[in-house]
Amino acid sequence: MAEKEYAYYSGCSLEGTAKEYDTSLRLVMKTLGVKLAEIPDWSCCGSTPAHTVDHVFAAALAARNLAIIEKMNTHTVTVPCPSCLTVLKKAHIGMTTDESFKNEVNALLDEPYEGKVTAKSSLQVIYEDIGLEAIADRVTHALPDLKVVAYYGCILNRPPDIAQFDDPENPVAMDKVISALGIEVLDYAFKTECCGAAFGVPKRAMVNELTHKILSMAIDVGANCIAVACPLCQQNLDLRQEQVNQTMGSSFNIPVLYFTQIMGLAYGYSPDDLEMDKLVVGADHLIRSRIPVEEYRKMKEAEAAAAKKPAKAKEMKEEPKETAKAEEN
Amino acid sequence: MSVVAGKELRIVGFLCNWCSYGGADTAGVSRFKQPTDLRIIKVPCSGRVDPLFVVRALLTGADGVLVSGCHPRDCHYTDGNFYARRRLEMLKRLLPFVGIDERRFHYTWVSASEGQKWQQVVTDFTNRIHQLGPLHVKKENEG
Amino acid sequence: MDTINLSNKIDWEFIEQVKEESGQNPSLCYQCGNCTAGCPYTNYFDYPVSMVMRLLQAGQKDTILNSKAIWLCATCETCTTRCPCEIDVAHIMDTLRIIARREGKVSEKDIKLFYDSFLDSVKQFGRIYEVGTLLMYNLRSGHFLADADLGPKVLTRGKIHFFPTKIKGSDKVAQIFERFQKKAKRHG
């Protein structure tokens, strides 16, 4: 595979609370043959707070970065954080569709932005540009214990005119990526319900209630792990899980992993490589059964053969036995 | 006197009877306001529009010419508008050779139910012609 | 609620202002309630989203700008995504917040403070300094112990830097703030 190159806008969170997202993403991209080019001296996109001040001002904070990327070799930037992504895309779309808005924004900047940058979420790059086949090709390990629900959060696919990726109501990219790793993914109705976003700090009670709903639904459908693609979602679901338990009287203990960490596990990276220790709710119990794919295949074949002998031909009986075996592991 | 000097330019429109003329009627019935520059000539089908009509109009006093017919495949005469499209596309390429900016000529498809689209087409084309300015400066000074 | 005299209590200028700043036409809303139905925050709002839209149609400026709803909106874009009339409702909420901030009407002080702390960090360092933002917010809001329970979790896992990274171009970022403030002052 020819090496693909993208400018990489990690965003502030991935330098701090979401360090493990950054680390795991870099490893996965390396495995997939994608080069991430650092953006020299990037600054904060402004996020939601800037949008409460002024449309032009908010766009300017984002456009400063777009202007820097425009000077790089590649004009496609990949952004792991959906909040950064939306802000960058909104600024880009606003400036490329409205000339006077563009001029107003550029008046606040040292270097003008001309509108040549394409921003894609890291999930989109992995799903669309690399593709499921290549994702599956690199798998070295099976994770038989994982039952994942993919939680996309509110703005990774919304609004559709801005996100221009996947379905805004029932996104499937993350589900398919994780399925391609050979991991069980369960249908989940709350893929895009909002977790409370940045209100974790000023409106903690509210966020705890919203998070509670999302966690409950994951448990209801039988998941033992939530995959996310957003630092804020991860923070609200993982870091605040104990808060939720205290305020809502629940007893959740479900690990919330970045989808890139899950990919990393399937690609054979160690939990330490992937900074799994940074998770508040640990996932060790799920990872313990990790096994090289070749061995896993042989094991399954042996199981299937064993199951066939006593119960002749009848297909129906095979299934429950298999799951029973899996549980024993 | 023709056009009101300073306010209007001279725009000629050839509209097919079944779709665009009806679309213009629909716009009227719905009271969709439009600039007043356009003068409409009804033809049975956009395929009836001889490119020479367009050239004649532009050479003798029009600042812009608009031709509008039925949508492709929706022609009352099966495919009269295909002939129109072919001819008028050719015409567009030839106009610069007689010294006329091809933007002064436009052809489009508006159906009888598309009153709003008609309003848009007329407004946009009129604005475009006003941006290009009069084609026959001398004559207007005389008049 | 008091009787609203529609003959003289509709603030037409406000309706026009929101229309212009947001680029959205509130008249397109036919009050189906889909935004309210899907909004994760309806339970916390004083006026549900569809009611904010209705108040906007009725030109009830003060009620809207003093509402908690506009500040509790997290811009999750669910309303915008589902609006059958293709109104960018979240963008209208955004615009209303901006107008409220401009007019000094902020019903949810904590949220604004949090946003301000965030922006201060951006202005100072060019990026977000998470500890600083949180501390600044705690100091200003008087919620000294907000999320203190999370502190050990975050710190022991090395999730957070105690010291800010200052980017080289932080002055350039600060200039964006200054230019904007100058411009805002010019326009009164």
Add this chain to the structure above:
Amino acid sequence: MRVGVFICHCGNNIAGTVDVARVAAEMRKLPGVVYATNYMYTCSEPGQEEIKQAIRKEGLDRIVVAACSPRMHENTFRKTIEKAGLNRYFLEMANIREHISWIGEDKELNTNKAIEAVKMAVAKVMNNKPLYSSSFKVNKRVLVIGGGVAGMQAALDCADGGLDVVLVEKSPSIGGMMSRLDKTFPTIDCSICILGPKMVDVVQHEKIKLYAYSEIDEIKGYVGNYQIKIRKKATYVDWSKCTGCGACMEKCPTRNAYDHFNFGVATTRAINIPFPQAIPKKAKIDPEFCRQFTKGKCGVCAKICPTGAINYEMKDEIVAEDVGAIIVATGYGLFDLDKFPEYGAGRYPDVITGIQYERILNASGPTSGHILRPSDQTEPKTVVFVSCAGSRDKSLGVPYCSNFCCMYIAKQAILTKDHIPDSQSYVFYMDIRSNGKGYDEFTRRAQEEYGAKYIRGRVAKIYPKGKKMVVRGADTLLGTQVEVEADLVVLATAVISAPGAAGMAEKLHISYDTFGFYVESHPKLRPVETNTSGVYLAGACQGPKDIPASVGQGSAAASKVLSLFSKDMLESDPAIAQVNINACVGCLKCVKTCPFQAIKEEVLRNGRKVAKVIETVCAGCGVCTSTCPCGAIQLQHFTDNQLLAEVNAICQS
């Protein structure tokens, strides 16, 4: 030449924004114009009388009426001048209402524009020639496309009126959507009980020739003389032998064929008769599922059929029919669940469409009339109805109201309570549209007597929770979010144009709107006519319509055909192409471009080749005229001279 000009005020419609007196005054200055006046309502009886008198008194020989669109009143005024002794083609109209007074706000500009428009009309009328129609024979047979209730009504009325009718239905049975309904609002009549006898009438009527499971392949010709090609699709069962005994269906080993009649609520056999009351009651093989076709072996039905009707080798067959008029009654389509990702997009078996629920309610449906939900075949105790699922939703491209959903939801809520007395229905609605006779009372009954809870607000999301479906919506009157834990959710999905509607319109040369619904000639005064003479509309192909409206239109279209066929001869439009054989060089480019093959080569006595127009075939589009390199072929009434006169009137003044 003595031209008379009549400017209409149209009350204030024109006079309000056009200085009509000034227009008349300006016209008097034009050479050739000997008389110009303005009048309050030119189309009124005294208005027309004034034209006639002026023709006589002033000796006028050309008339220009400046008024509304010629699409509105050209015929009116043609008749007027004809009565005064002038050829009807000596009339021109200037459209100063739709194209001027209604769209321009500046009176000065409007008046000037009106003056020019009338000038153009005067310039053209001075180039007009008298034209005379010839008459031709009418084929008094009528084609009805679509065997739903509208098409059936049209076919029966035409047949009762003595016409031969060809009825073409694309499904294996006539009956259309109505044959799928359980009961009908607001009377709760059993749908098939009132429709069934009509279906029998159709098939037994000696004047009606029914082609079921057939489609229109090609339409050629013009009013009075259409040539139709009908494709009889292969059923793989010889219907002349099939008795409809159903033995094949019973023994067919393929049980998972998609059931089109039941909208997929249940499955059916690969060989099937769609429903017990089907007409014709004949079996048909679905080759998509039949093992004989998919696997190349089976043959069970062929073995079991007592009359040996099965024929796996059957091919589509094309038959020709000649008719003089066409009634289009092709009905409507419905949004599928995949349009609603927020409602599961078909992933949840207990979220169904309104028409699927009709089948579940129906005694001859897959559940034999017991309300059982699809996922686990249990009786639902809580049923939620969601109105406007796609309707009035610009974002889904359906900004219009689907017309009858409010009513059928009320009906289904009532029937649900009838079937399951301890059930509770919830109806999410935006507005209740119940404007027919007895309709509003009916929706009130659903609430007052049957206790359906009506909630004003839309539903944002539906998701499963255990065995329930959680419906999360808003109650905008309360200003809150509401949730219902439902056993079954019924979506009143939007009515859209029938699949293939646009293609059919193109075959018929009729117009369709942005949504694929057919456009009538005039929205108020010519609701069942189209702009193509001889083609009429009935039912929901023109827009969403309930049963009474569809039946009414079926009868209306039939009466139009009957009055068209009341004459033995029709008059042709003389505005067709004419060849000047002296100018024709015989290049025959026109022959190649004519869309109707209406021009042929003719060899003159001196051996010279020229073009010749077949008068009855020419439709008057004028493509030949703009093709002809020497101006030899001219479309009458739109000749080069006439159109250039109009161009000159604008450009050279």
